Amino acid sequence: MRVSIPVIGALLLAGADARCVKVYPPGHPSHVPASASAAVTSSGSVVVPSPSAQTSAVSSSASESTPAAEPTTSTKAGVEIVSSSSAAVASTTAAISSQSAAETTSASATAVTSVAASSSAATTNVVTSVPSPSSSSSSIVVVPSTAASTTTKAPAASNYPRAYPADVVDKLRDSSFGKLETYAASSLAGGACTLENASIRREWSDLSADERIAYTTAVRCLQKLPAKSDAKEVPGARSRFDDFMAVHMAKTPFVHNSANFLAWHRYFLFTYEKALKEECGYAGAHPYWNWDRYAADPANSPLFNGNATSMGMASGCNTQGPFADYQVNLGPGTSTRYNPRCLKRAVNRDAAQDCKADRTLSLITRSSSVSAFQDTMQGIPGVHVGGHFTIGGDPGGDINASPGDPMFYLHHAAVDRVWWLWQVQDLQSRLSAVGGKDLQTNRAGSVKDTVSLGLLNNDVELGTLLNTLGGNGGEFCYIYM
Numbered sequence: 001m002r003v004s005i006p007v008i009g010a011l012l013l014a015g016a017d018a019r020c021v022k023v024y025p026p027g028h029p030s031h032v033p034a035s036a037s038a039a040v041t042s043s044g045s046v047v048v049p050s051p052s053a054q055t056s057a058v059s060s061s062a063s064e065s066t067p068a069a070e071p072t073t074s075t076k077a078g079v080e081i082v083s084s085s086s087a088a089v090a091s092t093t094a095a096i097s098s099q100s101a102a103e104t105t106s107a108s109a110t111a112v113t114s115v116a117a118s119s120s121a122a123t124t125n126v127v128t129s130v131p132s133p134s135s136s137s138s139s140i141v142v143v144p145s146t147a148a149s150t151t152t153k154a155p156a157a158s159n160y161p162r163a164y165p166a167d168v169v170d171k172l173r174d175s176s177f178g179k180l181e182t183y184a185a186s187s188l189a190g191g192a193c194t195l196e197n198a199s200i201r202r203e204w205s206d207l208s209a210d211e212r213i214a215y216t217t218a219v220r221c222l223q224k225l226p227a228k229s230d231a232k233e234v235p236g237a238r239s240r241f242d243d244f245m246a247v248h249m250a251k252t253p254f255v256h257n258s259a260n261f262l263a264w265h266r267y268f269l270f271t272y273e274k275a276l277k278e279e280c281g282y283a284g285a286h287p288y289w290n291w292d293r294y295a296a297d298p299a300n301s302p303l304f305n306g307n308a309t310s311m312g313m314a315s316g317c318n319t320q321g322p323f324a325d326y327q328v329n330l331g332p333g334t335s336t337r338y339n340p341r342c343l344k345r346a347v348n349r350d351a352a353q354d355c356k357a358d359r360t361l362s363l364i365t366r367s368s369s370v371s372a373f374q375d376t377m378q379g380i381p382g383v384h385v386g387g388h389f390t391i392g393g394d395p396g397g398d399i400n401a402s403p404g405d406p407m408f409y410l411h412h413a414a415v416d417r418v419w420w421l422w423q424v425q426d427l428q429s430r431l432s433a434v435g436g437k438d439l440q441t442n443r444a445g446s447v448k449d450t451v452s453l454g455l456l457n458n459d460v461e462l463g464t465l466l467n468t469l470g471g472n473g474g475e476f477c478y479i480y481m
C-alpha cells in the first residue's frame with residue numbers, strides 16, 4: 001500500500017477496529033508526496049470501515065473444480081494461454097512486491113504497509129454462505145456434459161470484433177465461455193434469461209462512433225432530468241444523474257471493503273443502465289472500460305482524448321467532448337450542498353499500470369475464494385482503486401463523490417466484468433459465494449443481507465444479485481464481451 005496515511009497505524013496500534021482512510025487523490029499515490037497526500041486527506045477525506053480483525057470466520061473454500069463440460073478446443077488453447085501467462089504473472093507480482101518495498105521509504109508509509117499486510121491477513125478468512133435449497137433465486141445447478149447438445153449459444157465472439165488485439169483477460173473470457181453455455185443449458189438456470197437474449201456489454205472502443213454518441217447523449221439526458229432526491233437530505237441535487245451520485249455518497253461507508261461491495265455496485269450500475277434506457281431512451285447495453293487497452297497512454301485514448309466520441313478530456317476543466325457543458329453539483333466528499341463546478345480529471349498513466357491485463361488475470365485465476373478476490377481487487381495496488389486513480393481529479397478521485405464523473409460507470413462495469421469472469425470459472429460455487437462482513441450489522445455477510453440503493457431502486461437480497469443471467473428477479477440478463 002503506497003498511500004501515506006499515518007492515521008491508520010495509530011488506530012491499529014490502539015487496538016481499535018481497523019479503519020482505513022480511503023481517498024482517491026488527484027494523482028497516483030506513488031507520485032504524491034506525503035505532505036501533498038496529507039493535504040488531500042484533510043480537504044476531502046473519507047473514512048471507510050474495513051473488515052475488522054474480529055471477523056468471525058466460517059471457512060469454506062470455494063472449490064476450483066470445473067463443471068463437467070467437455071473442454072472445447074478453444075478451452076484447451078485457453079488453458080495453455082492461462083498457464084503460460086500465470087508464470088509471467090508470478091514474476092510480475094514478485095517484481096511489484098519488491099518495487100513497492102523500494103518505494104516505501106518514509107516511516108509512515110512503512111507503517112501503512114504493515115497495516116495493510118495485517119489487515120489483509122485478518123480478512124483472509126473466507127465466509128461463504130450457501131443458500132438453502134429452497135432459495136430458488138440463487139440455486140445453481142451446472143448440468144453434466146450430456147446437455148451440451150441442447151446448449152444455448154451466445155453470439156460468437158467473432159460477431160463482436162474487438163478493435164484491439166485480445167489481451168490475456170479477453171482470451172480467458174473467450175476460452176471459458178463454454179462453461180457459461182453449459183450452465184445456461186441447465187433447466188434451473190435463469191428462467192427467461194437465456195444466452196441468446198442476454199444483452200452484451202461491450203468495450204468502449206468496440207462500440208461504433210454512433211453507439212458511443214448514443215450512450216453519452218443518454219447520460220447527458222440523465223444529467224438534465226430533474227432530481228428525485230429529498231431536497232432536505234440532498235439540497236444540491238439538480239438532476240437524476242445527481243441522484244445516483246448522492247446515493248453513492250451516502251452509502252459509501254457500507255458498500256466498500258464489505259460483503260456487498262461487488263453486488264451493491266453491480267446493482268447500482270444496473271439501475272443506472274436501466275435509467276438510461278427507461279428515462280433517456282438508450283437502446284444499447286452499458287459499455288465497459290478495458291483498462292489494459294489504454295494503459296500505455298490513457299490521456300490520448302479514445303476515452304479521454306476530448307473528442308466527440310470520447311468521454312471527455314484527460315486533465316483540467318472538461319471543456320470539450322460530450323460533457324463539455326456538464327457541471328458537477330455535489331461533493332466533494334459527503335457534502336450534499338449545491339456546489340456547482342467543472343468536471344476535472346487528472347488522468348494518470350502510472351495508476352493505469354495497476355490495471356494491466358496480467359494483473360487482472362492474476363486476480364481472476366489466483367483468487368480461490370470470493371473474500372480473496374474482493375480483498376485483492378480493492379487493495380492497493382489493485383484494479384478497483386487503480387481505475388479510480390487513472391481517472392483522478394474532482395470528483396473522479398473522491399471515493400464518495402466519484403459517480404459525479406460519468407467515467408465511474410465505465411470503470412465499475414469493468415469491475416463487474418472481472419467479477420463475472422471470476423464467477424464463470426466455477427459457476428457452481430461462485431454464483432452463491434459471499435465473503436467478508438456486512439458493515440451495517442457488523443456480522444458475516446450472507447445471501448440474505450439487504451442491499452439498498454435508497455430511492456433509486458427496491459431493496460433486494462444480496463443473494464439475488466450474484467447471477468447476471470436471471471438475477472434480480474430475472475431483471476439481470478447480460479454478459480460481457
Ligand SMILES: *[C@@H]1O[C@H](CO)[C@@H](O)[C@H](O)[C@H]1NC(C)=O
Binds near residue numbers: 192197477
Ligand atoms: C428470452 O427468451 C426466452 C425464451 O425464448 C423468453 O421466454 C424470454 O421472455 C426472453 N427474455 C427476454 C428478456 O427477452
Ligand SMILES: *[C@@H]1O[C@H](CO)[C@@H](O)[C@H](O)[C@H]1NC(C)=O
Binds near residue numbers: 301302308309310
Ligand atoms: C476521436 O478519437 C478517435 C479515437 O482516437 C478517433 O478514431 C476518431 O477519428 C476521433 N474523432 C474525431 C471526430 O476527431
Ligand SMILES: [Cu+2]
Binds near residue numbers: 248255256265
Ligand atoms: Cu463505490
